Amino acid sequence: MNVNNLLKPIEQFLNCATPQRWIDEAIKPENLSVLLTDHLICELKAAQSAMFLIRRYAVDTDSSAALLEWLKPYEDFTYRKVGDWRNLDKLKLNKSIIAKSGKPYSQDLIDKMVMLIREELHHFYQVLEMMEEYGIEYENINSSRYAKGLLRHVKTHEPDALIDKLICGAYIEARSCERFAKIAPYLDNKLADFYISLLRSEARHYQDYLSLAEQIAGKDISQRVVYFGEIEAQLISSEDHDFKFHSGVPSYSTLPLPEQASAT
Ligand SMILES: [Fe+2]
Ligand SMILES: [Fe+2]
Secondary structure: OOHHHHHHHHHHHOOOOOOHHHHHHHOOHHHHHHHHHHHHHHHHHHHHHHHHHHHHHOEOHHHHHHHHHHHHHHHHHHHHOOOOHHHHHHOOOOOOOOEOOOOOOHHHHHHHHHHHHHHHHHHHHHHHHHHHHOOOOOOOOOOOOHHHHHHOOOOOOOOHHHHHHHHHHHHHHHHHHHHHHHHHHHOOHHHHHHHHHHHHHHHHHHHHHHHHHHHHHOOOOHHHHHHHHHHHHHHHHOEEOOOOOOOOEEOHHHOOOHHHHHHO
């Protein structure tokens, strides 16, 4: 499927396009470091959230421990700068992940999420390869307001909380995909090709989250999807002082720098 066909349903799903002012900021060479570093951490967060969902809702105790063990070297590197990142891509999940009994949706949730985690961790490694290519050394940075801004609206009782988290997952994946496509034309070939290659798996991830949410709810969830769509669009189209991969409109870019102000 070509990129435009992949993007069409994503753009229809999202309530707003990425504002041009964010794109203008994202393509500044001095922002490449923060863009790639934040992207890297987002890949880990995507794996962590998917893992949290299946550990919380779907897998047995031994499987839960095996999943944590799999993720640990990635977290050690990211949060504690422990280990050599070049070894991360050799790590495999060596245990079959077993559903806990009594949940009809467990195996499907597990299968989709384990594949998603595997892909996100591979993306994590690929971003590190890109960072090395561009001479960017990894430093941990704070997360943007985006995911927190969505997740704070998740209901507190089950199964609604799970359904809401899956809908948030769908929006985060869809927005990542849309942003990769938006900035790719402005980047050099190597980075552009990388972002376009990520589109394919991220496009499927958003659909996986959405179909799991529908399946688990067993009822129409369109009102909830609309609700989170509005919050998401608000986070993307409102001003944000903190530039990151999922940030809003850069607020500082509207203000002339002091020397520019005095020159006019
Ligand atoms: Fe990813
Ligand atoms: Fe993803």
